[in-house]
Amino acid sequence: MPEERIKKILSLLEKAYPDAKLVLHYKNPLELLVATILAAQCTDERVNKVTEILFKKYQTAKDYANTKPEVFEQEIRSTGFYRNKAKNVIACCKELVGKFNGKVPDNTEDLVTLPGVGRKTANVLLGNVFGKQAIAVDTHVLRISRRLELAKSNDPDKVEAELCKVIPQGKWTRSCLVLGTHGRRTCIARKPLCSVCVVEKLCNSADKTYGSK
Ligand code: SF4
Structure with a gap:
């Protein structure tokens, strides 16, 4: 079931990055x-x-x-x-x-x-900052969504719409932070660190790499 797969992916990523948050510094x-x-x-x-x-x-x-x-x-x-x-x-x-x-x-x-x-x-x-549920598609979220087949489009606004359909609304903001953190730390653009990736078994991406860390 696609829903089960997505649930599993998000749960594994949440466990891997409990500290996921925006990297940008701000107070208001x-x-x-x-x-x-x-x-x-x-x-x-x-x-x-x-x-x-x-x-x-x-x-x-x-x-x-x-x-x-x-x-x-x-x-x-x-x-x-x-x-x-x-x-x-x-x-x-x-x-x-x-x-x-x-x-x-x-x-x-x-x-x-x-x-x-x-x-x-x-x-x-x-x-x-406003406590709402929203999916912000930056370069990391876009790349990870495509690699993990959560979305197909290359257009950030369309990917947002695709993700809104497959991720439960109560998890939109958090999922986005977790996907972004995965993109920064592990599923990096040029050479993803697939050998240490917690969702490797659920990933069919052609971008997978199998080299050392
Ligand atoms: S297995 Fe590799 S390409 Fe797939 S999500 Fe993990 S790091 Fe990214």
Whole structure:
């Protein structure tokens, strides 16, 4: 039964990664929103280094909305694509100030209207700071879902819809964190560590490798 297989996979992964959580550092919805925008095409570790300094200077949406783009660009430069990211963060925070009283909205409809915010970022926020069930499909979740045949599509939004059908709603947020952690630690992109993988027996991926650790 496919449901039984998925249940088993998620249970084994949960046991393997009880400490699964977001790698990005944040203390409130605004910090997670900014960190997630900066994390596009960048490692979470690099973003954490940048935000450690950034979050001391910028504490409200108004702080970001009022900053000079050329100053902000240099502050986030090492995260890559810094001009575009600066543009998005500043525009996004202007919208927060103008339309949402400076607060990050807690629903998908409003979140996806913000510059630089797509379904993935919206779901990261909903699941991790607003206590809702949401599946955020990042590069790791996408890869693992395909390798473990939980989803077929290559499109993150379609994979989200596929995962929502096969994972019980009460486990959406947690499953996503667990799949992402599996992707970072074991089922890595170039050379997955299949010899130490807890779901190896349930995996039919053509990407399996059998070398040493
Ligand atoms: S067996 Fe290998 S490819 Fe399959 S999920 Fe595990 S690490 Fe990934």
